[in-house]
Amino acid sequence: MKRLFPFYYFDEETLEFKRVNLRTLILLFGISLFASILIVPSIYKSSVIKIMYADFYEPESVVLNVSESKNEFSEEKLIGVLTDLNIKFPHIVLAQSKLETGQFKSNIFKENHNLFGMKEAKIRVNLAKGTQYGHAFYNNWIESVYDYAFYQSTYLSRIKTEEQYFEYLDQSYAEAENYVEALKVIIERENLKDVFANR
Numbered sequence: 001m002k003r004l005f006p007f008y009y010f011d012e013e014t015l016e017f018k019r020v021n022l023r024t025l026i027l028l029f030g031i032s033l034f035a036s037i038l039i040v041p042s043i044y045k046s047s048v049i050k051i052m053y054a055d056f057y058e059p060e061s062v063v064l065n066v067s068e069s070k071n072e073f074s075e076e077k078l079i080g081v082l083t084d085l086n087i088k089f090p091h092i093v094l095a096q097s098k099l100e101t102g103q104f105k106s107n108i109f110k111e112n113h114n115l116f117g118m119k120e121a122k123i124r125v126n127l128a129k130g131t132q133y134g135h136a137f138y139n140n141w142i143e144s145v146y147d148y149a150f151y152q153s154t155y156l157s158r159i160k161t162e163e164q165y166f167e168y169l170d171q172s173y174a175e176a177e178n179y180v181e182a183l184k185v186i187i188e189r190e191n192l193k194d195v196f197a198n199r
Contacts, residue, residue, distance in 0.1 A: 073104070073141045078115070081142060083199045085149045088156060089165050091192035093148065095183045096169075098190075112137035115144045117175075124154045 078097065082090040093116075100117035101109035108114050112132055120128040120136040127143040127150070128136035138144045155172075159165050170180045187193065 071140050071142065075104070078141070078145065079195060079199075081145045083196065085145065087149060088152055088159070089162055090196045091187055092162070092165055092169075092183060093152075094192050094195065095186040095190075098186055099179075099182055108133055108135050109141075113141045113144055114138060115141055116148050118144070118147060118151065121147075121151070125150050 079090075079094065082093055087093050096117075097115040098104070100106075101115060104115075108117060112135055114135050114137060118128070118136045119134075120126070120131045126136070127138060127147045129139060130137060136144075136147070138147065156165065156168060159168060166180045166183070169183070174180065176182075
């Protein structure tokens with residue numbers, strides 16, 4: 001009986017092509033597949049984390065240490081991260097962080113390191129470690145900003161104008177009444193557009 005798809009290898013000792021045993025081929029393929037399922041995700045995950053935190057951690061450091069002064073929160077550092085990540089409408093996002101955290105004083109921010117009142121995502125890529133006080137919690141504030149960036153790229157990529165952004169927030173993000181109006185007041189009162197104008 002003639003086999004379909006025969007595979008051969010070259011034997012250097014006999015200088016002949018020899019047929020590969022189909023069982024051996026299937027076994028090698030199965031081992032390769034199993035190894036890739038186990039190894040590749042862990043390599044990918046650690047690489048993504050190293051890339052994401054490259055600006056905040058020393059190259060030899062692997063463990064996140066929130067107590068380091070580099071990771072201490074400041075509004076200026078937040079503005080820098082929003083700029084570096086090329087966040088859409090960063091003045092609106094900065095206003096959201098101020099509104100959602102009560103000017104960075106709420107427990108959701110202090111204990112959960114959550115700058116935007118984000119809930120723990122169930123479908124999209126996210127960095128939340130779980131839920132506490134009804135909101136997502138993170139290892140540090142930087143992860144919260146990255147998570148917002150993931151949120152923005154997942155759901156807001158087609159939004160082109162500031163008004164569209166406000167409309168989306170009003171319909172799909174805000175839980176409080178007059179959310180958008182409150183954001184606009186903060187943006188105007190604190191000149192948040194000017195903060196990002198020269199960056």
